[in-house]
Amino acid sequence: MPHDTEIEIRDVLLNDSQSTLRQVSSVLSDLVVTDHGDSNLAAMVSEIESRPAGLAELVKAVVATYSEIMGVVESLRKSRGLLEEASMQRIKRTGLKLAEVSSATETAATGMLDGLDRALDMVDQLDASAADGAGGDGPAGLRADLRDELYQLIGLLQFQDITSQQLGYASTVLSDVEERMLRLSAVFFPDGIAPPELTPSPSEAVDPGLDPVNTADTCDPEASTLNSETRQALADEIFTVPGSA
């Protein structure tokens, strides 16, 4: 994105150019409002040439305008470069970063599931020992509570799927922004100029093996870990009340 100072410079240049163009218009009006009677170009040129002070003023204004317009063009060119830099590299990198987050959470969740499975096996072994008479009735209730707790923990890991979909949605939004910025950029410079290559900082580096996650097909924009009871109630209403569907 353009920096504030560049936006200010561009605005000043545009204002100056507008002002200069008004001056040019005024000078031209002064020249045209002479009584040359017809549209004969030669006569018009002759008339201008007969007014050296006005011509000099006009030339000076045109040169100033040209210079300022080139400044605006250069400013726009830089803006386009910034737009392309942002859209082509930073946004793509952000998408890959999101993919990395998704992958990391998947890996972490899998590791936790492995650990929970092992813990559940241990609980089962405790149950077996108790059945053999090695333990009393007291620990059985505690083991049951522990088992329930572990299963709840497994259920909590659904956050991985849900956050993955949320990140995927963010990624599709970024892709959309990228496309819009490229279209905006093409309006200014349809011929295209290659954006500068940037070297990512270490914090921006991503695993090149990752694909940008989640298209619109694989993520639900409304995915949420909140209010699942309310949302389940709506599904229950539709599936249990005749005619709801």
Added chain:
Amino acid sequence: MKFLVVDDSATMRRIVVNSLQRIGYDDCIEAADGIEALEAYDPSVEFVITDWNMPNMGGLDFVKALRARGDAKNVPILMVTTRSVREDIVSAAQAGVNNYVVKPFTPAILKEKIDQVFEAIGSG
């Protein structure tokens, strides 16, 4: 009873399979999208649990494709998904889904919905 669990998230597949084991169903096969699921399905599958948002072929298209097959017209299907907008749920019902679970869910909810399906089809 053999279950087919379809979800593009390996984590979610494990959670669903764990939950099924918790409520007494140990025989599960898995697929990561609708296309894999259509290939994995055979008449020995007695219950299908599918996600909605998946690559290649999503859950809704999978359900429609499965219902169009002669060998799967009556297999019970439970949709387990984050999608909870009324129009989506209605679409799932119209496509042939027998019951619907909104993520995140508990093993108790999963059992309740599976039991409801069996009660509805009279084979519980």
